[in-house]
Amino acid sequence: MADGVVRPGTPVYSDRVPAEAEGDTGDPDVVRDLVPARRDGRRDGRNGKRRNRRWLTPSTSRAEKARALRGLGVLGGLSGLLVALLVLPTACAAGVGARDASDWFRAEPDGLTTSGVPQRSRILAADGRTIATFFYQNRVDVPMSKIAPVLRIAVLAIEDSRFYNHGAIDAQGTLRALASNLGSGQVTQGGSGITQQYVKNLLLTQADTAAERAAAKEISAARKIRELRYAVAIEKRYTKDEILRRYLNIAYYGDGAYGIEAASRHYFSKHAAELSLSEAALLAGIIRYPYAYDPTRHPGAARERRNVVLHRMAELGWIDHAAADATARLPIRLNVDDVKSGCVTSAAPFFCDYVQREIQTNPVFGPTPAAREKLLKRGGLTIRTTMDPVAQRAAQRAVDGHVPPRNSAHKAAAEAMVQPGTGEIKAMVVDRALGPDKERGKTWINFAADASHGSSIGMQAGSTFKVFTLAAALDQGMPFGTRLMAPREFTAVGYRNCKGQRVGDASKPLRNSADGEGGKRFSLVTGTHHSVNTFFLALEKEVGLCETVKMAEKLGMRQASGKPLEQYPSFTLGFNPVSPLRLAAAYAAFGARGRYCEPVAIREIRDASGRKLKVPPRKCRQAVDRGVADAVNYVLSGVLTKGTAQGMGLGRDAAGKTGTVDDFSAAWFAGYTPDLAAAVWVGDPRGGYRYPMDGLCMDGRCYGSVFGATIPAPIWQQSMLGALSGTGPGSFHRPPSEYFSKGTGEDKVKLPDVRGLKLREAVAKLREAGLKVQVRQPVESREYPKGTVAEMSPDPGSVEPGDTVELRVSKGPGPGGDGQPPVPPTFPPTFPPPADPGRQAPA
Incomplete structure (x- = not known):
């Protein structure tokens, strides 16, 4: 066995093999070599009969015996039918009708397909780590070379030892099984060969409706005839090795594990190529009755069944009796890896949920929701995403640290991180677990995403929207030193939307929020640094409401519901409900010198065969002139050094803007570097105006009135420092000189x-x-x-x-x-x- 190949007539295991010897993973043709016709039914000398009696009669429960007796009756009837079918062509050779019936039986059935076997799909992070797994049936299809030969012969021994010596229908094996079962009083040997079992499993897994599933499982002659016809066709279409491989990959091994690779990983946390003799015999024994022999539920029965397999292998001469005896004395050792389907148990649940919804809602993945759902949960996809685990962990720690999932004030927080210039989503977090909202600390709503990808209707963004008015002003060539009077109160009249309609005329004046000031003149620079509401209302009127709205739209902004942005004078104050992801992508465009990219989470998808599937294309455009973006970066940099977020810098070029919503109903911070952008929201899911953050105390810590710089900005700073650790700093570009034509815009001294x-x-x-x-x-x-x-x-x-x-x-x-x-x-x-x-x- 030095070359890993077992020659004909050579036992797989000898008495020199250690009791816990590992399975040989050599030549895939070894199975065919191991089962020559002369070995069929071989006994171990004078002790063979005694060994059969000892190992082929496990103790069974009363329910199992009853089930076995019912099975005997069915098997007897079907065996008679089988014999009739086999002799039909000969007995009726003289009759035309009989000959036609024979031709019909041997002809390949219409619509026979072996595709559609469910396989599990995986969502991977950018570095290849598994984020989540999706499946109807937990199955991983593998080639024969990745299945240990000892597992293959164990299954053959207990399920169909003559597999390589008979065709689709094994009359001898069926009749022998019937006689053995009648003699023992229970079903110890099956009447169907491996090809027939493969067909039965195939039809069941291909069933999409309850009626199809019932037809695939019904006990009837019609079903048996259909399976036999399919088995004949399968034997013509595939080699024996390929049929065995497909059977091992489709069989159910109990406890939610379908196929040998998934079963091996589930029960032993190892690949099918690494199975030992004991493990292989255990899995082979489960196939007959997956629930009764499930080792996690019935370890005693599973061990007895394993030993039946071991000594059947020895009886056939495929392993030494000494090896069988030694292995049979071993206890069952499991190392269960319980893989769950979906995002609930994922380390990045809301990013995972975003990817899942992208596949379920985007027509590129199928014409209907049902087709897209089927592709995800049956298609065996490998979905490579944009998520950076370092950024994801940093964001989750920052959000959870400042707004704990089960905090006493019932507040929530969410953050999205986007890479400038690509739109790749690097992190997406919510300070809660993914789950039923009725359970404290859980939610099904992804507050970081739009309604289409997370059910959130969005949150008012506050003063973070002022950046669009600033960018519109700079786009019109206004220099930094442009100064406007910012009264303490401002009555909004004379604004027109993009249809030319006069909107928002109000008698009630608007005032500055608590994080701004008024009553004097401000420049573009100082008005932004101090986030002065009345200054931006005046600036918006100067540049035009429509121009401000168009600037936001060019940068990808829309309501979280998917509707267009509403146009009223208070647009610049951020009354539109949006998502952190949309806002982060817009701010990322400034970091990329005006290049806007739609957020994207999926890099590549391959199906079970390794073929690349079409994914949503990346959509990037130069939305803002580079010089305008450089000027915005210049102004927003000062917010972190001398403005409303002073002290929130990163030690590298960075810029950002605070946002405080009316009556402290929510707070935001959006900021970026040339390498990464992020937006943070903090608020109350029950309703910000009903539960404002004015005088907030949370888990023993009191904040007073919460501004954008109070909680969101520290979350942003901590998460950005963690996400960018170990990366070289990028640099902003100096704005064009014309923006300095009236000075720097700083306050005069x-x-x-x-x-x-x-x-x-x-x-x-x-x-x-x-x-x-x-x-x-x-x-x-x-x-x-x-x-x-x-x-x-x-x-x-x-x-x-x-x-x-x-x-x-x-x-x-x-x-x-x-x-x-x-x-x-x-x-x-x-x-x-x-x-x-x-x-x-x-x-």
Whole structure:
């Protein structure tokens, strides 16, 4: 056996083999070599009869005996029918009708197909890890080379030892089984060969309706004749090896395991190629009565049945009696791997649910919902997705850490992560388990996705929608320094939708939310940093409501219900209900310099044969000019360093926007880097306006009023740091110079008059005001003493923060002065302002 091939006449196991020897995984033709006709019915010398009596009579329950006696009657009747069919062509050779009947029986039936055997499908993460498994029947089809030869001969020994020596119908075996069963008083040998059993299983698995399933299982002569006709056709179509392989892959092995590979993984957590003699005999014995011999339910009966198989193998001379005896003394050792179907037990349940719904709802996977469901649960698909396990775990930890699944306030949180430039969904989490909503800490609703992929009707997005008004303004060429008055109250009148209709005229004024301010002028930059509602209402009117809506639509935004965005003046304040996934994809477009990609979760699907299936195409477009996107990135970067989310930076180029919905009914944060974008929602599934987050206390921690920066932004920061750990930082691009035509847009600061001060004092005072200092060549001055500042540029007044002030030191009077040579400055030529570790200048 050095080459792994068992030669004819050579036992598979000898008494030199250890009791727990592993199965030989050699030549797939070994089975045919092991069953020459001369070995059929062989006994072990004078002890053969005693061994038969000892091992072929397991103890049975009263119910099992009754079932066996009923089976004897059926088998007897069908055996008589079988004999009649076999002799029909000869006995009636002279009759034309008989000859026609014989031809009909031997002709291949119409519609005979061997396809449609259910196999389980797997959803895989981007790195190949299994996320979830779907099946009607837990089955993994494998080639003969991946099935241990010891398993093959174990099944042949107990089910059809003459398989390689007879055709589709084994009259000798059937009659012998009938005689044996009548003699023992119970069904110990079957009357159907492996080909017939394969046909019976095939017809049953192909049944789609209750009527078809009943017809496949009914005990009748008509069913038996149909199976026999199919068996004859199968024997003509396939080799014996192929029929055996198909049978091993279709048979039911109990406890939800269909096919030998799934059974091996289920009971022993190993592949079918790795089965030992004991394990192979156990599985082979289960086939006859899967429930009665299920080792997880009836270990005693399963062990006795295993031993029946072992000694049948020895009786046939296919293993040594010593090996059979030694193995029969071993206990049954299981290592059960209980594979569940669906997303409930998945480590990424809501991402899994999203993929499942994508397959069930997208016509690319089938013309009807039933066809798509069948493909997923019967097709043996390998579905490779975009999910990054590192990002998924980071997001789940962050969400669960800040909003625990069973928190005392009944709040919920959801987050979606999208890769800029590809639209690939890298993570999708909800702070709850997937399950019935009536159970605390569970929900069937995927709050991170749209209704089509998660049943959520969406949530109002609040001030995260202001980015679309900002982008529309920048798209119209407004520079950063564009300033508008932001009153404390704003009455929205004069807005028109994209149909030209005047909408939203209201007598009730709109006010700034608690995370904004008003009553003064703001620039595009400072109005965004402080998220001033009245500033954005004024800006929206300036650029046009329709233009703002169109910008959002270009970036993929729509209501979570699938309906178009509603158009009213408060559009910029985020009253439209949307999903975190849609918002993350829109923000990702800014990180990709204006390239928007529809969210995508599936990279590739292959069927059971390895053939690639069509998947939804990736849809990307340049939605926004690159310069506009770069300008948006410049403005939103400041939100993390000096705006409403100050201190939420990542230590790399990043940008984002907070969102607080009216009356603290919900809170959001959406942010991104050039490499990853994410949107976080926190709210109450019972209704945000009914259960607002004003004065929120949760699990012993009180937050007061919850803004976008209170809980969502820390979730975003933690999840992004985890998802991006170990990756190199990308960089934003500097916006086009025209956006700086009116300055940086930062708030003006007072430039103090430092003339007459010592240079060191002047530098300190200017740096304290947040200004840069550059010292030029000294100048002669009669007005200012030598060593003091004689000139400054610009002149005292208002400048933008970070501007550079040029200073010239007096070297005293010129000719006719004190006659002393000029003293060169003792300081470096440039004095930058104090370092701001949180500020990130665009590259």
